[in-house]
Amino acid sequence: MGTRPLSPQPAGEPRWVAMFHRPSTGGWWMAAESPYRAPVLYAVGEMSQTMRARGEEVTVEVWGPGEGGGWQSSAAAEASVASASPASPALPDASETSEEPAAAAVRAPDRLAERMQDRRHQVLMAGLSKAGRYDLTPDDLAAVQTLVDRLDETTLRTVARWFAGPEGGH
Template identity: 55%
Template sequence: METRPQSPRPPGTPRWVALFHRPASGTWQVGAEAPDREPVLYALGEMTQTLRARGEDVTVDLWGPGDGAWRRYDISAPAPAPAPTPTAQPPAPGDQAPTPLTERLHSRRHQALMAGLSKAGLYDLTAEDVKAVQTVVDRLDEATVRTLARWLAAAGPGN
C-alpha cells in the first residue's frame, strides 16, 4: 500500500493555496492561490481534470487560513460557511451584473497575478498590496496580466 506524501506548509501569510505533488521529482508545486477559497477550488478541479486526462496520478493538498494560522483542509469536506456579507445592491444604471464568465475571467487574472507575485518571492501582502492587485485585475485584460505575471516570475528569486 502506497502512502500519501505530506505537503509542506506554504510560506507567507495564510491564504488559499492548492499544492500538487509531482511524483517524478518528489516535489510539491503551487497550482493555484487566492485570498478566497472558491477560485482556488475551481482551478484545482480544472487542473485535476487536465492531469487525469494526461494519465497522471493526482495528489493535491488544499491549505488555507484557519484561526489566523495555516491549516490543511480536506478537499472532500464541504466548504466552511462563508462570513456574512452585506446584501448586494442592484447594479447602478448602465452597469451590468457580473456573469459567471466575467467572474471566472476575473478569477483567472487574479490567480495569474498572485502566482507571478509568489514566484517573485512576494507572499506577505499588505492591505495596500491587496488593493493594488485588485486594481490591476479589475483594469487589465487577461493577456496583459499574464505578461505581467511572467515578468514577475522571471524576476523572482532563483532566476
C-alpha cells in the same frame, strides 16, 4: 493503498492554495492560488482531469484561511467537518428565511465576474513570481488586489510581462 504524502504549508499570508504532489520528484508544487475558494477548486478539478488523462497519479491538498486566521489544510477541514454535529446546518433552510430568491441572487457573487477577477489575479501573481517576488506583504497584496479590480486582463498581462524582464517581453 499507500500512505498519503504530507503537503508543506504554503508561504505567506493565508489564501486559498492548491498544492499538487509530483510522485516522480517526491515534491509538491503550487498549482493555483486565489483569495477566493471557488476558482482554486475549479483549477483542482481541471488539473486533476488533465493529470489523470496523462496517466499520472493525482494527490492534491487545498490550503486556506483557518478559523484562527492561520493556515488550514483540506485534510484538517475535512476532519473538523466530520466531527461537527449534523444537528447544526451550515446554511439555513429555505423555509427558515424570509429573503426572496432574487435578493439572494443579488448577494451571491456573479460566477463569471469572480472567475474573470481571479484570472486577472493569477496573471499578476504569475508575473510577480517570474520576477522573483514570492513573499508578499499585506501592502503588496492590497496593491495586487487594487490592480486586479481596476485593470482589464490584457493590461495585466502586459504588466506581468514587464515583471518578467527582457526575456519575457516582446
